[in-house]
Amino acid sequence: MQSLPVRRLELPTPYAVGPVNVYLIEAEPVTLIDCGVNTPEAQNALLLGLNAAGYFPQSIERILITHGHPDHYGLVHIIQELSGATVFFPEKEIARVRDQQMVFEVGRLLVEAGMPLDLLFKMDQARKKDRTRPGLDHDRVVPVKDGDSFPFRWYGDNDTAEEFSLETHLMPGHTGGHVVYIDPETRTMFAGDQLLPDTSPNPLLEPSLDEPGERRRSLKEYIASLESMSEMGLELVYPGHGDPVSTPGALIERTLEHHRKRKKRVAEALEDDAKTPYELAGEMYPRVKGYDIFLAVSEVVAHLDLVVEDGDAAVEGKDGVTYYRRAAGS
Numbered sequence: 001m002q003s004l005p006v007r008r009l010e011l012p013t014p015y016a017v018g019p020v021n022v023y024l025i026e027a028e029p030v031t032l033i034d035c036g037v038n039t040p041e042a043q044n045a046l047l048l049g050l051n052a053a054g055y056f057p058q059s060i061e062r063i064l065i066t067h068g069h070p071d072h073y074g075l076v077h078i079i080q081e082l083s084g085a086t087v088f089f090p091e092k093e094i095a096r097v098r099d100q101q102m103v104f105e106v107g108r109l110l111v112e113a114g115m116p117l118d119l120l121f122k123m124d125q126a127r128k129k130d131r132t133r134p135g136l137d138h139d140r141v142v143p144v145k146d147g148d149s150f151p152f153r154w155y156g157d158n159d160t161a162e163e164f165s166l167e168t169h170l171m172p173g174h175t176g177g178h179v180v181y182i183d184p185e186t187r188t189m190f191a192g193d194q195l196l197p198d199t200s201p202n203p204l205l206e207p208s209l210d211e212p213g214e215r216r217r218s219l220k221e222y223i224a225s226l227e228s229m230s231e232m233g234l235e236l237v238y239p240g241h242g243d244p245v246s247t248p249g250a251l252i253e254r255t256l257e258h259h260r261k262r263k264k265r266v267a268e269a270l271e272d273d274a275k276t277p278y279e280l281a282g283e284m285y286p287r288v289k290g291y292d293i294f295l296a297v298s299e300v301v302a303h304l305d306l307v308v309e310d311g312d313a314a315v316e317g318k319d320g321v322t323y324y325r326r327a328a329g330s
Protein backbone atom coordinates (compact mmCIF):
# COMPACT_ATOMS: atom_id res chain seq x y z
CA MET A 1 0.00 0.00 0.00
CA GLN A 2 1.34 3.41 -0.93
CA SER A 3 1.45 6.19 1.59
CA LEU A 4 -0.78 9.17 0.93
CA PRO A 5 0.48 12.14 -1.13
CA VAL A 6 0.88 14.44 1.85
CA ARG A 7 3.19 17.40 2.21
CA ARG A 8 3.68 19.05 5.58
CA LEU A 9 3.97 22.83 5.67
CA GLU A 10 5.18 24.21 8.99
CA LEU A 11 3.89 27.71 9.69
CA PRO A 12 5.02 30.06 12.47
CA THR A 13 2.59 31.14 15.22
CA PRO A 14 3.06 33.80 17.89
CA TYR A 15 1.91 31.28 20.52
CA ALA A 16 3.84 29.24 23.08
CA VAL A 17 2.92 26.03 21.25
CA GLY A 18 5.32 26.97 18.42
CA PRO A 19 4.76 26.29 14.70
CA VAL A 20 1.55 24.73 13.43
CA ASN A 21 1.29 22.13 10.67
CA VAL A 22 -0.76 22.64 7.55
CA TYR A 23 -1.03 19.57 5.33
CA LEU A 24 -1.19 19.84 1.58
CA ILE A 25 -2.79 16.82 -0.06
CA GLU A 26 -1.32 16.61 -3.54
CA ALA A 27 -4.29 14.91 -5.17
CA GLU A 28 -7.52 15.92 -6.86
CA PRO A 29 -9.05 18.01 -5.49
CA VAL A 30 -5.97 19.76 -4.13
CA THR A 31 -6.73 20.08 -0.42
CA LEU A 32 -5.35 21.79 2.65
CA ILE A 33 -5.92 20.42 6.12
CA ASP A 34 -5.98 23.39 8.50
CA CYS A 35 -4.73 26.81 7.55
CA GLY A 36 -2.41 28.52 10.01
CA VAL A 37 -2.76 31.66 12.07
CA ASN A 38 -3.81 35.05 10.71
CA THR A 39 -0.43 36.83 10.65
CA PRO A 40 1.59 38.13 7.68
CA GLU A 41 4.43 35.74 8.66
CA ALA A 42 2.19 32.68 8.53
CA GLN A 43 0.59 33.82 5.29
CA ASN A 44 4.03 34.26 3.68
CA ALA A 45 5.18 30.87 4.91
CA LEU A 46 2.06 29.21 3.53
CA LEU A 47 2.33 30.87 0.12
CA LEU A 48 6.07 30.09 -0.09
CA GLY A 49 5.42 26.50 0.93
CA LEU A 50 2.78 26.08 -1.74
CA ASN A 51 5.03 27.69 -4.28
CA ALA A 52 7.95 25.40 -3.44
CA ALA A 53 5.62 22.46 -4.02
CA GLY A 54 4.59 23.84 -7.39
CA TYR A 55 1.20 25.25 -6.45
CA PHE A 56 -0.43 28.64 -6.60
CA PRO A 57 -2.99 29.67 -4.00
CA GLN A 58 -5.52 29.33 -6.84
CA SER A 59 -4.66 25.63 -7.03
CA ILE A 60 -6.31 24.97 -3.67
CA GLU A 61 -9.79 23.57 -4.19
CA ARG A 62 -10.76 22.37 -0.76
CA ILE A 63 -9.87 23.22 2.86
CA LEU A 64 -10.69 20.90 5.75
CA ILE A 65 -10.51 22.37 9.24
CA THR A 66 -10.00 20.22 12.37
CA HIS A 67 -11.15 22.69 15.03
CA GLY A 68 -11.92 26.32 15.70
CA HIS A 69 -8.65 27.56 17.17
CA PRO A 70 -6.90 30.55 15.58
CA ASP A 71 -3.66 28.67 14.79
CA HIS A 72 -5.67 26.12 12.80
CA TYR A 73 -8.15 28.25 10.87
CA GLY A 74 -7.03 31.88 11.24
CA LEU A 75 -5.97 32.33 7.62
CA VAL A 76 -8.91 30.52 6.11
CA HIS A 77 -10.76 33.59 4.83
CA ILE A 78 -7.65 34.84 3.04
CA ILE A 79 -6.91 31.51 1.38
CA GLN A 80 -10.56 31.16 0.47
CA GLU A 81 -10.52 34.62 -1.08
CA LEU A 82 -7.35 33.86 -3.10
CA SER A 83 -8.39 30.41 -4.22
CA GLY A 84 -12.17 30.16 -4.19
CA ALA A 85 -11.71 26.85 -2.34
CA THR A 86 -14.63 25.27 -0.53
CA VAL A 87 -14.08 25.46 3.22
CA PHE A 88 -15.33 22.61 5.40
CA PHE A 89 -15.59 23.50 9.07
CA PRO A 90 -16.62 21.15 11.91
CA GLU A 91 -20.32 21.70 12.45
CA LYS A 92 -20.14 22.01 16.23
CA GLU A 93 -17.22 24.43 16.08
CA ILE A 94 -18.98 26.97 13.84
CA ALA A 95 -21.32 28.22 16.57
CA ARG A 96 -18.44 28.23 19.02
CA VAL A 97 -16.29 30.59 16.96
CA ARG A 98 -19.19 32.74 15.75
CA ASP A 99 -20.88 33.31 19.02
CA GLN A 100 -19.67 36.16 21.23
CA GLN A 101 -21.94 34.66 23.87
CA MET A 102 -19.30 31.97 24.18
CA VAL A 103 -16.77 34.48 25.54
CA PHE A 104 -19.20 35.52 28.27
CA GLU A 105 -19.98 31.91 29.07
CA VAL A 106 -16.28 31.05 29.49
CA GLY A 107 -15.96 34.14 31.71
CA ARG A 108 -18.83 32.88 33.84
CA LEU A 109 -17.14 29.48 34.17
CA LEU A 110 -13.89 31.17 35.27
CA VAL A 111 -15.74 33.15 37.95
CA GLU A 112 -17.30 29.89 39.08
CA ALA A 113 -13.76 28.43 39.26
CA GLY A 114 -12.79 31.26 41.62
CA MET A 115 -10.95 33.62 39.27
CA PRO A 116 -11.01 37.23 40.56
CA LEU A 117 -13.01 39.62 38.36
CA ASP A 118 -10.17 42.12 37.85
CA LEU A 119 -7.94 39.39 36.43
CA LEU A 120 -10.75 38.23 34.14
CA PHE A 121 -11.14 41.81 32.95
CA LYS A 122 -7.40 42.07 32.19
CA MET A 123 -7.46 38.83 30.23
CA ASP A 124 -10.41 40.08 28.20
CA GLN A 125 -8.59 43.36 27.40
CA ALA A 126 -5.56 41.37 26.19
CA ARG A 127 -7.85 39.19 24.06
CA LYS A 128 -9.33 42.26 22.38
CA LYS A 129 -5.85 43.56 21.52
CA ASP A 130 -4.79 40.29 19.89
CA ARG A 131 -3.98 41.11 16.27
CA THR A 132 -4.09 37.50 15.18
CA ARG A 133 -7.86 37.27 15.45
CA PRO A 134 -9.04 34.90 12.78
CA GLY A 135 -11.54 35.66 10.07
CA LEU A 136 -14.23 33.35 8.85
CA ASP A 137 -16.93 34.09 6.32
CA HIS A 138 -19.73 32.21 8.00
CA ASP A 139 -21.92 32.25 4.92
CA ARG A 140 -19.25 30.53 2.89
CA VAL A 141 -18.34 27.53 5.01
CA VAL A 142 -19.80 24.06 4.72
CA PRO A 143 -20.45 22.30 8.05
CA VAL A 144 -18.69 18.95 8.49
CA LYS A 145 -20.30 16.17 10.49
CA ASP A 146 -19.16 12.87 11.91
CA GLY A 147 -19.14 10.32 9.07
CA ASP A 148 -18.70 12.78 6.19
CA SER A 149 -16.28 11.44 3.64
CA PHE A 150 -13.91 13.27 1.27
CA PRO A 151 -12.77 11.35 -1.82
CA PHE A 152 -9.39 11.95 -3.54
CA ARG A 153 -7.85 10.81 -6.80
CA TRP A 154 -4.19 10.95 -7.68
CA TYR A 155 -1.48 9.40 -9.79
CA GLY A 156 0.96 7.31 -7.81
CA ASP A 157 4.17 5.52 -8.77
CA ASN A 158 4.13 4.32 -12.41
CA ASP A 159 1.40 6.87 -13.10
CA THR A 160 -1.31 4.52 -11.93
CA ALA A 161 -4.55 6.17 -10.84
CA GLU A 162 -5.12 5.82 -7.12
CA GLU A 163 -8.07 6.72 -4.94
CA PHE A 164 -8.62 7.18 -1.26
CA SER A 165 -11.06 8.86 1.07
CA LEU A 166 -10.74 10.75 4.29
CA GLU A 167 -13.51 10.03 6.77
CA THR A 168 -14.56 12.54 9.38
CA HIS A 169 -14.67 11.39 13.00
CA LEU A 170 -16.04 13.67 15.70
CA MET A 171 -13.51 13.49 18.57
CA PRO A 172 -14.41 15.95 21.29
CA GLY A 173 -11.88 16.75 23.99
CA HIS A 174 -9.46 19.59 23.31
CA THR A 175 -12.56 21.41 21.99
CA GLY A 176 -16.16 20.23 21.96
CA GLY A 177 -16.56 19.87 18.20
CA HIS A 178 -13.04 18.77 17.20
CA VAL A 179 -12.91 16.42 14.22
CA VAL A 180 -10.11 14.25 12.85
CA TYR A 181 -9.79 12.97 9.27
CA ILE A 182 -8.89 9.32 8.77
CA ASP A 183 -8.02 7.22 5.74
CA PRO A 184 -9.25 3.76 6.81
CA GLU A 185 -7.14 1.99 4.14
CA THR A 186 -3.72 3.20 5.24
CA ARG A 187 -4.96 3.92 8.81
CA THR A 188 -3.62 7.43 8.57
CA MET A 189 -5.09 10.14 10.76
CA PHE A 190 -4.93 13.92 10.51
CA ALA A 191 -5.29 14.61 14.22
CA GLY A 192 -5.45 18.39 14.63
CA ASP A 193 -4.73 18.91 18.34
CA GLN A 194 -6.33 15.67 19.52
CA LEU A 195 -3.03 13.80 19.62
CA LEU A 196 0.28 15.64 19.89
CA PRO A 197 3.77 14.13 20.13
CA ASP A 198 5.44 16.74 22.33
CA THR A 199 2.68 18.01 24.60
CA SER A 200 -0.72 16.99 25.83
CA PRO A 201 -3.57 19.13 24.43
CA ASN A 202 -5.26 21.23 27.08
CA PRO A 203 -8.79 20.10 27.97
CA LEU A 204 -10.26 23.59 27.81
CA LEU A 205 -12.84 25.06 30.10
CA GLU A 206 -15.86 25.51 27.85
CA PRO A 207 -19.61 25.68 28.13
CA SER A 208 -21.47 22.59 27.00
CA LEU A 209 -22.42 22.67 23.33
CA ASP A 210 -25.56 20.64 23.99
CA GLU A 211 -26.84 21.72 27.40
CA PRO A 212 -27.21 25.48 27.91
CA GLY A 213 -25.73 26.72 31.20
CA GLU A 214 -23.73 23.53 31.73
CA ARG A 215 -19.98 23.02 31.58
CA ARG A 216 -18.43 20.56 29.15
CA ARG A 217 -16.58 17.68 30.82
CA SER A 218 -13.58 18.27 28.55
CA LEU A 219 -11.16 15.71 29.91
CA LYS A 220 -13.71 12.92 30.22
CA GLU A 221 -14.63 13.53 26.59
CA TYR A 222 -10.97 13.62 25.63
CA ILE A 223 -10.15 10.33 27.36
CA ALA A 224 -13.15 8.66 25.68
CA SER A 225 -11.88 9.98 22.32
CA LEU A 226 -8.37 8.65 23.02
CA GLU A 227 -9.82 5.25 23.90
CA SER A 228 -11.83 5.06 20.68
CA MET A 229 -8.73 6.21 18.78
CA SER A 230 -6.65 3.43 20.31
CA GLU A 231 -9.10 0.83 18.97
CA MET A 232 -8.61 1.99 15.39
CA GLY A 233 -5.21 0.39 14.90
CA LEU A 234 -3.76 3.59 13.48
CA GLU A 235 -0.44 3.34 11.60
CA LEU A 236 0.43 6.98 11.05
CA VAL A 237 -0.68 10.25 12.60
CA TYR A 238 -0.17 13.73 11.19
CA PRO A 239 -0.54 16.01 14.22
CA GLY A 240 -1.40 19.72 14.27
CA HIS A 241 1.97 20.46 15.90
CA GLY A 242 5.22 18.48 15.71
CA ASP A 243 6.51 15.60 13.60
CA PRO A 244 4.43 12.76 12.14
CA VAL A 245 3.89 9.90 14.59
CA SER A 246 4.60 6.37 13.36
CA THR A 247 3.70 4.66 16.65
CA PRO A 248 0.31 6.19 17.49
CA GLY A 249 -0.67 3.41 19.91
CA ALA A 250 2.28 4.17 22.18
CA LEU A 251 1.59 7.91 22.06
CA ILE A 252 -2.08 7.39 22.96
CA GLU A 253 -1.04 5.27 25.95
CA ARG A 254 1.56 7.87 27.01
CA THR A 255 -1.07 10.61 26.84
CA LEU A 256 -3.53 8.59 28.94
CA GLU A 257 -0.76 7.92 31.48
CA HIS A 258 0.05 11.64 31.62
CA HIS A 259 -3.54 12.39 32.62
CA ARG A 260 -3.62 9.60 35.21
CA LYS A 261 -0.53 11.13 36.85
CA ARG A 262 -1.91 14.65 36.63
CA LYS A 263 -5.18 13.51 38.19
CA LYS A 264 -3.22 12.06 41.09
CA ARG A 265 -1.34 15.33 41.58
CA VAL A 266 -4.58 17.32 41.62
CA ALA A 267 -6.11 14.88 44.11
CA GLU A 268 -3.04 15.24 46.34
CA ALA A 269 -3.32 19.04 46.28
CA LEU A 270 -6.76 18.86 47.92
CA GLU A 271 -7.03 19.40 51.66
CA ASP A 272 -9.75 19.34 54.30
CA ASP A 273 -10.26 23.09 53.80
CA ALA A 274 -12.15 23.73 50.58
CA LYS A 275 -10.30 25.49 47.73
CA THR A 276 -11.35 26.89 44.38
CA PRO A 277 -9.83 25.54 41.15
CA TYR A 278 -8.22 28.95 40.71
CA GLU A 279 -6.47 28.62 44.10
CA LEU A 280 -5.38 25.07 43.28
CA ALA A 281 -4.03 26.22 39.90
CA GLY A 282 -2.06 28.97 41.68
CA GLU A 283 -0.46 26.37 43.97
CA MET A 284 0.32 23.91 41.19
CA TYR A 285 1.46 26.44 38.59
CA PRO A 286 2.69 29.44 40.61
CA ARG A 287 4.58 31.07 37.74
CA VAL A 288 1.94 31.22 35.01
CA LYS A 289 0.69 34.56 33.75
CA GLY A 290 -1.88 36.01 31.35
CA TYR A 291 -3.74 33.60 29.08
CA ASP A 292 -1.80 30.69 30.60
CA ILE A 293 -3.77 31.17 33.82
CA PHE A 294 -6.85 30.22 31.82
CA LEU A 295 -5.05 27.08 30.62
CA ALA A 296 -3.93 26.22 34.17
CA VAL A 297 -7.45 26.64 35.59
CA SER A 298 -8.84 24.56 32.69
CA GLU A 299 -6.32 21.84 33.47
CA VAL A 300 -7.26 21.76 37.15
CA VAL A 301 -11.05 21.84 36.61
CA ALA A 302 -10.80 19.06 34.02
CA HIS A 303 -8.83 16.77 36.33
CA LEU A 304 -11.05 17.62 39.31
CA ASP A 305 -13.97 16.17 37.32
CA LEU A 306 -12.13 12.83 37.33
CA VAL A 307 -11.14 13.10 41.02
CA VAL A 308 -14.79 13.77 41.93
CA GLU A 309 -15.87 10.82 39.82
CA ASP A 310 -13.38 8.59 41.69
CA GLY A 311 -15.02 9.69 44.94
CA ASP A 312 -11.84 11.41 46.16
CA ALA A 313 -13.16 14.98 46.25
CA ALA A 314 -16.24 16.69 47.61
CA VAL A 315 -17.74 19.71 45.85
CA GLU A 316 -19.63 22.62 47.30
CA GLY A 317 -20.99 25.82 45.80
CA LYS A 318 -21.04 29.14 47.63
CA ASP A 319 -21.99 32.55 46.16
CA GLY A 320 -21.63 31.26 42.62
CA VAL A 321 -18.13 29.85 43.22
CA THR A 322 -17.31 26.13 43.30
CA TYR A 323 -15.03 24.76 46.05
CA TYR A 324 -13.38 21.37 46.31
CA ARG A 325 -12.11 19.54 49.36
CA ARG A 326 -10.59 16.15 50.02
CA ALA A 327 -13.39 13.60 50.39
CA ALA A 328 -13.82 12.19 53.89
CA GLY A 329 -11.87 8.93 54.17
CA SER A 330 -9.77 9.43 51.03
Ligand SMILES: [Zn+2]
Pocket: 067, 069, 072, 174, 193
Ligand atom coordinates in the same frame (compact mmCIF):
# COMPACT_ATOMS: atom_id res chain seq x y z
ZN1 LIG B 1 -6.14 23.91 19.38
